[in-house]
Amino acid sequence: NAGVTQTPKFRVLKTGQSMTLLCAQDMNHEYMYWYRQDPGMGLRLIHYSVGEGTTAKGEVPDGYNVSRLKKQNFLLGLESAAPSQTSVYFCASSPTSLLNTGELFFGEGSRLTVL
């Protein structure tokens, strides 16, 4: 059982380049999330989705776009990368609302460096 899989695991970009991070989950979860983790700042929610075809902004959405065309996939896009987007990105999923179980299932993270 793969759980939550993120690709790529590592990426180096130049300022202004674009890229897409892919998150795939095989647990049939409704909710999916993208977080970024920065030293001294913990995890901050970028965008999330409560079901196929839906997306919503989190705490730090600027500079990112997302899409949830299929239930199992949640894509995070950077249209024009900036050094401030250097971070470790985590995808997570939950079967239903966090009010029910509260448990997030995380991927292993994607380390992005923007030069």
Add this chain to the structure above:
Amino acid sequence: AQSVSQHNHHVILSEAASLELGCNYSYGGTVNLFWYVQYPGQHLQLLLKYFSGDPLVKGIKGFEAEFIKSKFSFNLRKPSVQWSDTAEYFCAVNTGTASKLTFGTGTRLQVTL
């Protein structure tokens, strides 16, 4: 907006020492509380959670946490740590929204032999 504070950023303990990691949150309403752990090279995973009922909750690997509403705290404890407990620990709070956990900044625990 709600926030979560973890005042211990880096803790170093010897094996068999007792552990207490602090977590305080700022929100006056009903909360659900969590501790997540990230072992080196692994993904974050749930350690324990509090929704309601007994304020002392037990999790995996001998960890426990106590919810003290009057102090807005949810400290993590373990009587005797092991080298394998070396990890980063994150406290998180849900304040009644369906889709948002607010995480603390994390505490890096290093257990020495």
